Amino acid sequence: MDQLFFAAEVFLNGLMTGVMYSLVALGFVLIFKASGVFNYAQGVLALFAALTLVGIQQGQVPFAHLINAIFGTHVESFGWTLPSIAAIALTVLVMIGLAILIETLVLKHLVGQEPIILFMATIGLAYFLEGLGDVMWGADIKTLDVGLPQGISDSVEAVTAEWFGYGFFIDRLDIWATMIAALLVAALVAFSQYTKQGRAMRAVADDHQAALSVGISLRFIWIMVWSIAGFVALVAGIMWGTKSGVQFSLSLIALKALPVLMLGGFTSIPGAIVGGLIIGVGEKLFEFWVGPLVGGATENWFAYVLALLFLVFRPQGLFGEKIIERV
Amino acid sequence: MSEAAVLDAAIVDTRPVLMDLKNITLRFGGVEAIKNISFDIREGEIRAIIGPNGAGKSSMLNVISGFYIPQEGEVWFRGEKRGPMKPYQVARLGIARTFQNIALFEGMSVLDNIMTGRLNRMKAGFLSQAIWWGAAEREEIENRAAVERIIDFLEIQNIRKTPVGRLPYGLKKRVELARALAAEPQLLLLDEPMAGMNVEEKEDMSRFILDVNDEFGTTIALIEHDMGVVMDLSDRVVVMDYGRKIGDGTPAEVRASQAVIDAYLGVAHD
Numbered sequence: 001m002d003q004l005f006f007a008a009e010v011f012l013n014g015l016m017t018g019v020m021y022s023l024v025a026l027g028f029v030l031i032f033k034a035s036g037v038f039n040y041a042q043g044v045l046a047l048f049a050a051l052t053l054v055g056i057q058q059g060q061v062p063f064a065h066l067i068n069a070i071f072g073t074h075v076e077s078f079g080w081t082l083p084s085i086a087a088i089a090l091t092v093l094v095m096i097g098l099a100i101l102i103e104t105l106v107l108k109h110l111v112g113q114e115p116i117i118l119f120m121a122t123i124g125l126a127y128f129l130e131g132l133g134d135v136m137w138g139a140d141i142k143t144l145d146v147g148l149p150q151g152i153s154d155s156v157e158a159v160t161a162e163w164f165g166y167g168f169f170i171d172r173l174d175i176w177a178t179m180i181a182a183l184l185v186a187a188l189v190a191f192s193q194y195t196k197q198g199r200a201m202r203a204v205a206d207d208h209q210a211a212l213s214v215g216i217s218l219r220f221i222w223i224m225v226w227s228i229a230g231f232v233a234l235v236a237g238i239m240w241g242t243k244s245g246v247q248f249s250l251s252l253i254a255l256k257a258l259p260v261l262m263l264g265g266f267t268s269i270p271g272a273i274v275g276g277l278i279i280g281v282g283e284k285l286f287e288f289w290v291g292p293l294v295g296g297a298t299e300n301w302f303a304y305v306l307a308l309l310f311l312v313f314r315p316q317g318l319f320g321e322k323i324i325e326r327v
Numbered sequence: 328m329s330e331a332a333v334l335d336a337a338i339v340d341t342r343p344v345l346m347d348l349k350n351i352t353l354r355f356g357g358v359e360a361i362k363n364i365s366f367d368i369r370e371g372e373i374r375a376i377i378g379p380n381g382a383g384k385s386s387m388l389n390v391i392s393g394f395y396i397p398q399e400g401e402v403w404f405r406g407e408k409r410g411p412m413k414p415y416q417v418a419r420l421g422i423a424r425t426f427q428n429i430a431l432f433e434g435m436s437v438l439d440n441i442m443t444g445r446l447n448r449m450k451a452g453f454l455s456q457a458i459w460w461g462a463a464e465r466e467e468i469e470n471r472a473a474v475e476r477i478i479d480f481l482e483i484q485n486i487r488k489t490p491v492g493r494l495p496y497g498l499k500k501r502v503e504l505a506r507a508l509a510a511e512p513q514l515l516l517l518d519e520p521m522a523g524m525n526v527e528e529k530e531d532m533s534r535f536i537l538d539v540n541d542e543f544g545t546t547i548a549l550i551e552h553d554m555g556v557v558m559d560l561s562d563r564v565v566v567m568d569y570g571r572k573i574g575d576g577t578p579a580e581v582r583a584s585q586a587v588i589d590a591y592l593g594v595a596h597d
Contacts, residue, residue: 199443207430
């Protein structure tokens with residue numbers, strides 16, 4: 001019986017991890033839907049957002065190392081600690097500024113280019129942003145604390161212990177992450193389905209020329225979309241940063257988002273969610289049941305193998321738009 | 328040139344000028360796609376631009392719709408000189424267009440495609456739109472009603488929910504026209520609305536163009552290859568060849584012009 005409950009607990013924890021994957025995948029889907037660009041830089045965007053948030057919150061002087069090296073000064077910190085809300089608001093502003101810069105310096109010059117060109121541009125952007133984050137805020141691992149509750153939830157353990165005679169170990173951060181993700185997704189779906197900006201966004205993703213001809217400003221939509229993607233990246237960055245510290249390996253979680261997208265489809269917001277959950281649960285349960293038989297560490301490859309199977313049998317993913325081709 | 332000048336003088340029309348193009352020259356590098364062309368489009372008329380392949384007709388339409396910005400010349404719209412504008416700004420002025428190679432949102436339904444034509448008529452804040460409340464709800468209902476009228480008008484009720492990617496060519500052309508109409512434009516630009524259609528589809532499209540002109544009073548400028556269609560539809564015709572204007576007048580006048588016959592028709596049609 002305990003074995004079964006333990007499996008249920010693994011399942012629940014998988015769901016929670018899946019939510020985290022979904023958050024990163026969401027950012028990819030948004031930009032892909034709105035501009036047809038696969039944004040390789042989404043993971044780095046999350047890292048950059050988290051670094052900026054920590055830096056602003058702790059009053060770190062940006063480019064401190066660079067300034068000190070050039071001028072021989074010893075500036076390190078502004079000496080303040082901002083409240084979380086203020087720091088998050090400022091970081092959102094920075095992400096919007098970044099979106100404007102990306103549009104002006106990169107995307108504007110690539111209007112009408114092949115998707116592969118834009119994809120390559122985002123790879124360049126990813127490396128640039130990683131370097132920029134490093135120079136701006138330093139390469140050390142930082143702790144991020146915006147006041148989200150952490151640690152094992154005692155109440156869940158107590159309640160489940162009473163009901164089932166088995167206490168479930170659930171991280172409170174995971175519960176919060178799930179609720180915030182649900183809220184974010186609801187807001188994004190409402191935005192893209194029911195607002196004129198959302199409709200314009202879908203139009204731009206589909207055909208630039210046609211969008212222009214009905215009076216949509218590409219520039220406005222792109223800045224908007226990258227700002228939203230920056231915001232989603234910030235949310236993901238906060239969750240992952242709180243969980244495992246803000247470090248440069250954070251940009252690697254973007255790799256886990258790839259199998260999520262292949263499962264869910266590159267164009268579907270619900271797909272990103274369901275894909276993330278399947279991968280999260282799948283890899284945890286697989287590790288639980290099959291892991292011991294093959295020496296463990298299946299979490300490293302399970303998602304990719306699953307994605308590979310999908311590529312072979314259902315390349316558009318579970319929720320992706322069916323590929324229609326008229327001849 | 329003298330031939331064209333005579334034709335210009337022959338035009339007697341009392342309707343006010345909606346769009347006036349003055350001495351437009353457009354270059355791509357060293358190539359002059361449009362050479363010093365002037366003509367006007369009057370309110371409520373159907374104005375055709377014809378000419379052999381490569382004459383610069385589509386370039387002309389792209390100048391009017393803001394996709395190309397001419398190096399020389401002035402574009403006047405509703406009595407005001409238009410500065411260099413982005414295509415989306417031109418669209419917001421009330422100039423809608425269709426494309427030679429159809430530019431629709433293939434992944435969206437017919438209805439959604441046509442609704443995009445009304446994007447600039449929606450003013451409610453996005454928060455109230457997202458939660459479907461207040462001004463946004465009224466607006467959405469109004470816009471839907473307007474779109475439904477256009478759908479009825481163009482007889483595409485039965486494909487309302489179909490993704491555009493699945494439609495055959497002729498219907499796509501019609502949906503594109505519907506989207507342009509949804510903006511309730513003052514000037515409607517049609518780039519070869521009948522290209523690649525069969526006779527029946529051409530007849531339908533001609534009827535729609537005439538009806539739009541009649542019922543909504545929309546001014547229409549169109550490019551067309553089919554001479555028969557052009558002669559039947561249009562009030563006045565501009566003839567281009569190698570980037571130059573070689574004729575301008577009523578269909579009958581253009582047909583009678585020796586310059587036009589030599590350059591374009593080759594032989595006299597009747």
